[in-house]
Amino acid sequence: MGETTRRLMQGNEAIVEAALVAGCRFFAGYPITPSTEIAELLAARLPQAGGRFIQMEDEIASMGAAIGASLTGTKSMTATSGPGFSLKQENLGFASLTEVPVVVVNVQRMGPSTGMPTAPSQGDIMQARWGTHGDHPVVAMAPASVGETYEATIKAFNISEALRVPVVILLDEVIGHMREGVEIPRAEDIQLLERKGPSTGPADHLPYADDGTGVPEMAPFGTGYRYHVTGLFHDETGFPDMSNATADTLMRRIMGKMERHRDVYEWTETTDTEDAEVLLVTYGSPAQAARSAIRRARREGMKVGEFRVVTVWPFPEERLRQLAGGVREIIVPEMNLGQLRLEVERVVAGRARVSGINRTDGDIFKPDEIYAGIREVYGGER
Amino acid sequence: MNDKLKAYFRTDHLPHIWCPGCGNGIVTAAIVRAIDDLGWSKDDTVFVSGIGCSSRAPGYLDFNTLHTTHGRALVFATGVKVARPDLNVIVITGDGDASAIGGNHLIHAARRNIDITTICFNNNIYGMTGGQYSPLSPTDSFASTAPYGNADRTFDLCRLVEAAGASYVARGTTYHVTPLTNMIRRGLEKKGFSFVEAMTACPVYFGRRNKLPTGVDLLNWQRDNAVPVSRAAKMEPEELAGKIVIGTFLDVEMPEYTETYERLLKEHAADRSGE
Numbered sequence: 001m002g003e004t005t006r007r008l009m010q011g012n013e014a015i016v017e018a019a020l021v022a023g024c025r026f027f028a029g030y031p032i033t034p035s036t037e038i039a040e041l042l043a044a045r046l047p048q049a050g051g052r053f054i055q056m057e058d059e060i061a062s063m064g065a066a067i068g069a070s071l072t073g074t075k076s077m078t079a080t081s082g083p084g085f086s087l088k089q090e091n092l093g094f095a096s097l098t099e100v101p102v103v104v105v106n107v108q109r110m111g112p113s114t115g116m117p118t119a120p121s122q123g124d125i126m127q128a129r130w131g132t133h134g135d136h137p138v139v140a141m142a143p144a145s146v147g148e149t150y151e152a153t154i155k156a157f158n159i160s161e162a163l164r165v166p167v168v169i170l171l172d173e174v175i176g177h178m179r180e181g182v183e184i185p186r187a188e189d190i191q192l193l194e195r196k197g198p199s200t201g202p203a204d205h206l207p208y209a210d211d212g213t214g215v216p217e218m219a220p221f222g223t224g225y226r227y228h229v230t231g232l233f234h235d236e237t238g239f240p241d242m243s244n245a246t247a248d249t250l251m252r253r254i255m256g257k258m259e260r261h262r263d264v265y266e267w268t269e270t271t272d273t274e275d276a277e278v279l280l281v282t283y284g285s286p287a288q289a290a291r292s293a294i295r296r297a298r299r300e301g302m303k304v305g306e307f308r309v310v311t312v313w314p315f316p317e318e319r320l321r322q323l324a325g326g327v328r329e330i331i332v333p334e335m336n337l338g339q340l341r342l343e344v345e346r347v348v349a350g351r352a353r354v355s356g357i358n359r360t361d362g363d364i365f366k367p368d369e370i371y372a373g374i375r376e377v378y379g380g381e382r
Numbered sequence: 383m384n385d386k387l388k389a390y391f392r393t394d395h396l397p398h399i400w401c402p403g404c405g406n407g408i409v410t411a412a413i414v415r416a417i418d419d420l421g422w423s424k425d426d427t428v429f430v431s432g433i434g435c436s437s438r439a440p441g442y443l444d445f446n447t448l449h450t451t452h453g454r455a456l457v458f459a460t461g462v463k464v465a466r467p468d469l470n471v472i473v474i475t476g477d478g479d480a481s482a483i484g485g486n487h488l489i490h491a492a493r494r495n496i497d498i499t500t501i502c503f504n505n506n507i508y509g510m511t512g513g514q515y516s517p518l519s520p521t522d523s524f525a526s527t528a529p530y531g532n533a534d535r536t537f538d539l540c541r542l543v544e545a546a547g548a549s550y551v552a553r554g555t556t557y558h559v560t561p562l563t564n565m566i567r568r569g570l571e572k573k574g575f576s577f578v579e580a581m582t583a584c585p586v587y588f589g590r591r592n593k594l595p596t597g598v599d600l601l602n603w604q605r606d607n608a609v610p611v612s613r614a615a616k617m618e619p620e621e622l623a624g625k626i627v628i629g630t631f632l633d634v635e636m637p638e639y640t641e642t643y644e645r646l647l648k649e650h651a652a653d654r655s656g657e
């Protein structure tokens with residue numbers, strides 16, 4: 001209560017502290033570098049907050065346990081990295097379809113496979129969107145600093161609760177382990193969202209009915225609302241129904257709720273875009289190097305702006321489209337060989353030329369490299 | 383079904399999807415009878431299942447019900463139990479669900495001795511997918527993926543669960559319904575991890591391929607091959623080949639996971655002001 005405080009912490013620690021503030025009271029995990037600190041810290045901190053921690057036998061189990069706990073009305077989280085994120089995918093899809101709120105942290109490391117366990121990467125961007133099978137709703141966020149990780153974690157729980165959707169927080173090893181000063185907001189300044197409870201008694205409750213918002217009401221298990229949750233397609237009663245009409249209604253509702261509630265999750269930052277000829281589209285830790293590169297280019301008279309996406313999925317299409325109309329060149333710096341660039345190209349659709357600056361050696365960007373990339377597109381024209 | 387038991391079913395979701403002669407209804411009725419004997423409240427009881435014919439049972443039961451992913455029922459159930467230790471948690475699983483894809487979770491749930499009762503519907507086959515052999519299919523039996531007979535060695539899941547650290551382990555059959563019901567009741571009552579393997583009939587896939595084409599043939603097969611655990615103890619391994627040993631293998635009192643966790647928190651995490 002009272003004042004804001006400033007604390008030095010790691011990205012992984014910011015996840016833990018913010019999750020507790022957001023009301024997380026259950027965590028299930030399995031150790032993996034570079035996310036392990038999250039489990040270690042929560043093992044100590046959760047019980048102090050009245051929550052419960054469990055180390056499961058693998059990441060499939062951790063994902064399932066987090067979903068099970070959430071069904072009792074407990075805000076739940078799991079955390080992992082590359083190989084573990086792959087294992088979580090089937091149950092993550094279960095959460096998407098059954099609309100069980102859950103937060104999944106993936107501190108990205110170099111892959112595929114065991115790859116380079118301690119090296120940073122942004123190689124899981126597309127997996128975060130399309131990792132599980134079938135069309136499905138999911139939110140993914142990629143904060144660019146430790147402070148923003150704190151903020152994003154609280155927001156992740158809020159989005160997950162408000163829209164009944166799994167939210168993935170994509171850190172990378174740099175932010176996971178970097179220490180930065182974080183401004184901790186005053187408790188009264190933090191807005192928390194909770195899942196919407198049932199508005200009727202158990203007899204009239206329809207667990208998957210659309211009340212007009214696209215997001216059904218959710219009753220916790222063990223409170224008198226005896227209903228069925230299944231990963232089969234289901235109608236508004238929650239029971240399996242394999243008819244084409246029910247499948248169509250269900251899929252369009254769970255995808256439609258995402259389109260409809262963009263205001264709940266969309267989070268982008270624009271800097272220096274008013275007069276920009278060249279636009280950097282950034283996310284995650286490379287945004288820090290990009291920022292200094294842009295400042296330097298600006299000082300030298302190059303008209304460079306930045307469009308930073310914090311919520312990567314669903315992608316902020318409209319916003320980028322507007323910006324793309326005013327620039328001639330878009331550069332996407334990524335610690336992969338151009339995953340988000342694919343999405344940027346799709347959205348920009350020829351309005352501007354799109355190129356990438358890419359690292360895939362397990363090292364981080366230096367501002368110079370991004371600056372050189374900017375210079376290159378300016379070429380001799382200046 | 384009598385009216386008393388009817389109250390536990392979602393009668394508007396019946397009839398069930400199971401084939402004529404399928405034993406799954408018998409096991410489900412035994413579970414409900416055991417719950418009724420104990421007087422458990424429907425509101426405070428959660429059924430969790432995996433994927434398979436047997437795992438469809440919770441959909442017909444008027445409780446908090448959760449039909450999860452193949453092999454993973456126990457992990458979802460663990461999340462429910464750790465978050466709400468006051469709820470009764472029951473897992474329904476098939477032999478393939480429990481022993482193949484979900485085998486590791488079974489080991490670890492038993493090892494933790496978490497207070498969950500698991501009922502494994504063992505029909506010796508993958509029913510839902512059309513009759514492929516499971517780790518519990520007898521060696522030499524036929525399946526759609528074992529057209530020349532099953533070369534795999536069959537698995538005694540009860541012994542696995544016992545070795546892994548459970549508190550209660552038993553095997554019954556759909557022929558011997560009353561003992562099966564009693565085993566389930568004992569499993570439910572037991573504080574700790576309980577495992578009841580219920581031998582059940584899949585005439586359509588296991589039976590037809592193995593010269594036991596009807597539900598009645600399979601019930602008779604259970605009757606003719608069942609050996610009580612006390613008698614089995616005096617028999618030679620060769621005599622026991624092809625037999626179904628039934629009865630209680632383990633019934634002990636041991637510290638339960640959620641209680642142990644709570645105790646440790648009381649002892650070592652006294653400072654609860656961290657919030």
Ligand SMILES: Cc1ncc(C[n+]2csc(CCOP(=O)(O)OP(=O)(O)O)c2C)c(N)n1
Pocket residue numbers: 433434435436437452475476477478479480503505507508509510511516
């Ligand atoms: C990950 C995954 N792999 C495979 C399947 C296909 N599948 C569905 S049910 C099943 C086996 C069911 O057999 P069992 O557990 O013995 O249950 P039964 O149907 O006999 O009751 C399989 C392999 C699946 N649903 N998910």
Ligand code: SF4
Pocket residue numbers: 399400401403404405406435436505509510583584585586587
């Ligand atoms: S396939 Fe076998 S197990 Fe499945 S419902 Fe039919 S008889 Fe029962």
